[in-house]
Amino acid sequence: MxxxxxxxEWHFKEILKHLGEDVNREGLKxxxxxxxxxxxxxxxxxxxxxxxxDAEGTDEMIIQTxxxxxxxxEHHTAPFFGTANVAYIPRDRIVxxxxxxxxxxxxxxxxxxxxxxTSQVAERIQKE
Numbered sequence: 001m002x003x004x005x006x007x008x009e010w011h012f013k014e015i016l017k018h019l020g021e022d023v024n025r026e027g028l029k030x031x032x033x034x035x036x037x038x039x040x041x042x043x044x045x046x047x048x049x050x051x052x053x054d055a056e057g058t059d060e061m062i063i064q065t066x067x068x069x070x071x072x073x074e075h076h077t078a079p080f081f082g083t084a085n086v087a088y089i090p091r092d093r094i095v096x097x098x099x100x101x102x103x104x105x106x107x108x109x110x111x112x113x114x115x116x117x118t119s120q121v122a123e124r125i126q127k128e
Contacts, residue, residue: 001029008036042072043110048102050128052093063087064100074111084108084117088125095128 003010009032016023016031023029067084086100107120 001033003032009033012036042070045106045109046102047106048099050095050099050103050124052095052099052128055090055092055094058090058094061087061089062094062097064097067101067104069104069108069117071108071110071112071114071117074113077111080114082114084121086121086125093128095125099128100125 003013012032012035013023016028021028023032063085064087065083065085067086068081069084070079070081072078073080084104086104103121103124104117107117107124
């Protein structure tokens, strides 16, 4: 398959060539197109409505554990994944547990590092 010169797909095809791959073999012909589509979809933040509720009577720590996340290392462009545990002590408001996992996804699905994901999730929960 031919790609427009200097398109993202063309550049990825060139990378495959430099890695010694036969870019014309059946399994790789459309890989550049699929790879660029994957990257665009994966790196697109999935915004959501961060709703909160009155925390009247709730003053104990709220914890959600084992939230799976998937990301791409900004230093190596290699995938990394794991599980996150998120906890907070409510002041005036609480959030639904689904919002905690969506917040992790929001910051994981991009070029990232683990330390920044942690800070961004904490800052977002504090802000909301």
